[in-house]
Amino acid sequence: MSRVRLVGVGPGHPGLATLQAVEAIKEADVIRNCDGCGTGLLHLAMPNADIAPLESVDEVIRLARNGRKVTVLFPGNPYAFSNGSEVADRLERAGIDFEAVPGLIVELAAPVMSGIPLTIEGLSASIGFGLVTGGETVVLRLASGWLESGITALLQNGRAPQTPAALVLNPGQPGQHRVSAPLGELARKAATYGVKGDALLVLGPGVEMSDRLDTLSKRPLHGRRILITRARHQVDPFRRELVDLGAAVVEIPTLEIRRLPADARVSNAIKNLDRTALVIFASANAVDIFFQMLLTASLDARALHNSKLCAIGQETADALAGHGLRPELVTSEYTAEGLANALEGWEMKGMRVLVPRAEIARDALPSLLANRGAEVEILPVYRAVCPVEAGPALLRRAGVHDARAGAGDRLSNREKVKLE
Known part of the structure; x- marks a missing residue:
């Protein structure tokens, strides 16, 4: 594999990235993001990947020389309408092994997303990408x-005022929007939408078909911009479901999960699993990290053969299922009191209970179980921290202007508990 990959991530919609782009993101231990790339693919990165905006090519060269696998992300295509060729030239001159991964440019993707055919048999056989062009379709x-x-220049270069035209706002993004009108009337109509940022102007016979072929604008969440603050590795499938419903999703993790180093408590807990009657997993994170610790100790799910398992929430139960285990009890309540009530019929006296969980959590559960005679061992396996990059400046760069408590449309009970 090349030491540095210059990757075009496509027009912005995460579903339009190529398989090769996805592979490059998954395999990199350093990712540098150019302006305009968005955050829609960063959840694919390794949990410990170093992710930051691209500051300089010198940094990329230094990282590559230090043996790091570096992926540099460009909007669209690295060699079209970006500085990817300049970066490649610097890498080649420095003797750095690199590879360019092409991506879909927004000029080709956004019109299709808005239901505008670029070529139509018998009507439009060519596409132009400039003011002075003879193409039947112009982007x-x-x-x-x-x-x-732009409209004035097109009219001065011979385009008729009645030419079918469309303005595509937020082009290439899940939340892109189309405004259609004859070319001579488009500016007036677009003004009512408060046009901000870059846009695509599309001319040609395909525009007349867009009202019928535009499926994106018919999705229930089209036009909504939704902020997801979950840890990066936990974004899917929630993000994918929102995008499929037409939402523009912004991912800014305000929580990062870090595995705690194994210490004597971890060693003792694993050593005593044969005598542990019940293991309570409070989250999918606790499941994943606990099994990483088992693997480090050259063990697997069979180490829990003497233990009954309890999962707090279906997501936690699903994480256990990923390791081939089915818990005896799955609670729907996300509180210690709710779990204690679910265990009401269990004989707890003398039972050895292990609770892998976050470093900082409420002590209500061990107290409630200890009051019923259980021997409870709390095992902190991970720490939840706020990423350095999460903050107001990042919110503004992502186009999020209102992220106060209560600003969202709705939170599920699970999300409410996690916020509390």
């Missing part, structure tokens, strides 16, 4: 504030 990328100038 023009406009910087913020250049709509009227």
Whole structure:
């Protein structure tokens, strides 16, 4: 594998990235993001990957020389409408092994997402990407504030005012929006939408079909921008479901899960599993990290053959199922009191109970079980921390302007408990 990969992630919609781009993200231990890439694919990165904006090519060269696997992400295609070729030139001159991974450019993707065919047999056989072009279909990328100038230039270069035209806002993103009108009327109509940021101007006969072929705008969450703050490795499938419903998803993890180093308590807990009657897993994180610790000790799920298992929540039960285990008890309540009530019929006196969990958590559960005679051992296996990059500046760069408590439309009971 090349030491550095220059990867085009496509137009912005995470589902439009290539398999090779996904592979490059999964395999990298360092990821550098160019402006405009978004965060929609970063959940695919390894949990310990070093992820940050691209500051300089010098840093990429230094990391590669230190043996790191570096992936640099570019919007669209690294060699089209970006500085990927400049980065590649610097890497080649420095003697760094690299590979360029092409991606889909927004000029080709966004019109299709808005139901605009770029070529139509018998009507449109060519596509142009500039002001002066003879193509039956024209796709023009406009910087913020250049709509009227772009339209004026097209009219001056011979395009008729009645030419079917569309302005695609937030092009390539799940939340992109289309405004259609004859070219001479488009600026006036677009003004009512408060156009901000870059956009695509599309001309041609395909625009007339867009009202019927635009399936994106018919999705129930189209036009909604949703912030997900879960740990990066836990975003799927929630993110995928939201995108499928048409939402524009912004991922800014405010929680990062870090495995605690194994100490004497971990060794003793694993050594005493044969005598442990009940293991209570409070979260999927606790399951995953506990099994990592078993693996480090050259053990697997068979080490729990003498223990009954309890999972707090279906997500935790699903994590156990991933290791081939089915818990005896799955609780729907996410509180210590709810779990204690679920265990009401169990004889707890003298029972040895192990609770792998976060380093910081309520002490209500061990107290409630100890009051019923159980011997409870709390085993901290991970720490939840706030990532350094999470903050107001990152929210603004992602286009999120309102992230106060209560600003969301709805939280599930599970999410409410996690916030509390």
